[in-house]
Amino acid sequence: MKLLxxxxxxxxxxxxxxxxxxxxxxxxxxxxTDLRSEFTSQGINQTLHRVYLQVKCNVxxxxxxxxxxxxxxxxVLLMENVIVGNIPNTYYNLEGLNGTSEALEIIE
Numbered sequence: 517m518k519l520l521x522x523x524x525x526x527x528x529x530x531x532x533x534x535x536x537x538x539x540x541x542x543x544x545x546x547x548x549t550d551l552r553s554e555f556t557s558q559g560i561n562q563t564l565h566r567v568y569l570q571v572k573c574n575v576x577x578x579x580x581x582x583x584x585x586x587x588x589x590x591x592v593l594l595m596e597n598v599i600v601g602n603i604p605n606t607y608y609n610l611e612g613l614n615g616t617s618e619a620l621e622i623i624e
Contacts, residue, residue, distance in 0.1 A: 548572040561601040
């Protein structure tokens with residue numbers, strides 16, 4: 517694989533400019549994966565379920581002048597689903613009330 521020298525300088529203006537430098541990228545060790553699941557409320561009767569795959573890999577970039585080791589971590593969304601429950605006949609928002617006696621007075 518060849519990259520242009522300007523890409524190594526860190527300046528956006530020089531990216532993709534200059535002579536080509538041959539590099540090779542090799543994987544070091546093992547790739548670690550982890551499945552993650554997340555539930556979030558989406559209203560009175562809906563729940564959003566997401567399943568992610570988290571991938572962590574150690575990469576070693578070898579150039580004629582240096583060897584650079586980096587850890588790359590990425591999270592990929594595999595599935596997203598909305599779980600719909602039963603619709604309630606009534607809904608009471610009782611936040612901010614002091615005690616059950618105030619709540620009962622409002623409901624009655």
